Amino acid sequence: MNRFCTPWGDLELTRFPEDPRDPLRAWDSADEYLLRHLKGIDGEPVDMSGTVVVLGDRWGALATALAGFGPVQISDSYLAQQATRANLARNGRPADAVRLLSTQDTPPPRIDVLLVRVPKSLALLEDQLHRLAPRLHEGSVVVGTGRVTEIHTSTLKLFERILGPTRTSLAVRKSRLIFCSPGAVAERGDNPWPYRYTLGADAGAAAGLSVVNHAGVFCADRLDIGTRFFLQHLPRHRGPARVVDLGCGNGVVGTAAAVANPAAETVFIDESHQAVASAEATFAANTTGGKAEFMVGDGLSALPDGSVDLVLNNPPFHTHQSTTDTTAWRMFTGARRVLRPGGELWVIGNRHLGYHAKLRRLFGNCQLVASDPKFVVLRAVRR
Template sequence: MNSFTTSWGAYRLTRFPEDPREQLRAWDAADEYLLRRLAGETEEPAVPVALSGTVVVLGDRWGALTTALAGHTPVVQISDSYLGQRATAANLERNGVPAGAVRLLTTTEPPPERIDVLLVRVPKSLALLEDQLHRLAPALHPDSVVLAAGMVTEIHTSTLQLFERLVGPTRTSLAVRKARLVFSTPDPGQARPANPWPLRYALPDGIGAVSGRTVTNFAGVFCADRLDIGTRFLLQHLPPTAAAGGRTRVVDLGCGNGVLGTAVALADPRADLLFVDESHQAVASAEATFRANAPAGARAEFLAGDALAAVPADSVDLVLNNPPFHSHRATTDAAAWRMFTGARRALRPGGELWVVGNRHLGYHVKLRRLFGNCETVAANPKFVILRAVTSRG
């Protein structure tokens, strides 16, 4: 656990789920730069920002900003990440922040009607930023303070143009320790274009039951404007799910826009589906895709969560998984490992995990270690589909 030192004090912070071996911190130079600017400590002529009224923190990755500010003013945090908000809740409790000092909202919930201070951690997804600024801009007024922060690799000309178009006149700071600030002055009278999100498109032919179907993608979902090629490969090799004398319980794990689970429902309307993702935007996308395409009588649940941590053991027959290998720009297999171990626990004896991934990631090694077996179902020059079966003993 690391100590995050700010103008208001030092805070003990971790990511979620907490792992003593994890070397990545729960904050970075952009968080530090933004808090120094709020305190009036930056080199440019500055005075402290008055943290009063409704203070909204958008995209706080692990709760560093929210925890540092919550002891001084009520804060509303808006996040797409289930894991990020679990980290925030744990860090608030760890640092003695009173319950009720922070209101945690997801990116799919209605935002506050009035915002006096808007603090933005620029996300990896420009689309997610666009969607959220569309949602939040109507709550700004001429005296609102809008301040964003990101690493220099996260702030581009397109980022500044987005603030200009949706908030008002915008400028940026000099870089400090590879971090940069964005200052935007709200112009409530500014005409804004319509929000293009969610985005819908028709799937291509040749991918089984979902061929030609329309999918819905909320902003920030991976491959929002096209079908991910790994998912496409798995769609061409989906296992049969119909079971004699009962309903098959199938999980679309890391569901994204829900194409895999929806394909199962179309092929086997008796299957019970569970769509799981740590992104609230993804879960909303999966539900919209399923509702628009699933046959009558198809059943599904939709869950934002930490892989399969909330799913009872020995309760699932089949898990379909196209795991990510990035977490907030860090290349890591931690998410895949949580998904695989969660699947091993949740699957019934004889249950199967089907995984699609880049060949070079070596998922077969992890699966053999966990399940004691791993079979290659299909492969092409870029991807491999792997099948692991839980022991019946």
């Protein structure tokens, strides 16, 4: 837990799930810069009356600090939403002080103040600006914030094209602000998301499947090479089984497994609302009445012990700008808990990440199923 000093008081904040060993903070200088600007510490304060929307708040730092204004937080991340709930409670803010919406929910009909924490995904920013633009008016205040490494010319052009005239601040502690004046734009165009494509022959047995990607999903405009390699080496189990596509992304792996084994029940799980919506659309585009469940959540925490026969997993090794194996380790330990005796975890990963050592330590076994110069497919069995 760390103390975040804001113009509206000091806050005790953590990420979610809370881990006392985690050295990463729940805020950064971009959050600080935006809050100082809103308070008018370096100029005129911003009028915060009306409907305040906070888009892309990483761990609830902004929404918690601004809880007195009754903001609406719009987030793609289930973990960020849970962090916001926990941080509100930790700092004595009422649970209903912030209205939590996902990026798939309908935005408020009118937005008077829009605060944007610039996401890593330019596509997600494009999609959300398109969704929010009709709710803004000429008097709306729009301020974005991000690290200088997150704000590019392409970022500013998106604000300019979709919302209106845009400029940036000077950099302070490696962060910038974006100021946008909503108004008439020449050619906003239609929202291009979600994006659809069909898998080619290089996807192995999954060739011909239709893939639907909402904005912000990893490699949303094409099949990434790791997933392509995984699809070529999926297990060929037949008959009734409960299969989990863990960290499902667009759901193509779980959908390929479901098409190959129609008797299976497939569970698609991701912490991203955009990903789960993509997985549901991908499954619907390729199956007729198959058994499936779609869950936005914290890994496998919602599933009971010993309830699964097969877990398919392509774990992320980044969280925002940080490289870490924490998420992969939690996914592996969760898989061991939910697998029945004899159940299997299949993992695709970069060779250099050394997942085989973690799986041997956790399961007591690990088999190399396939490899190429960059990736390995590993299999661990629950004894």
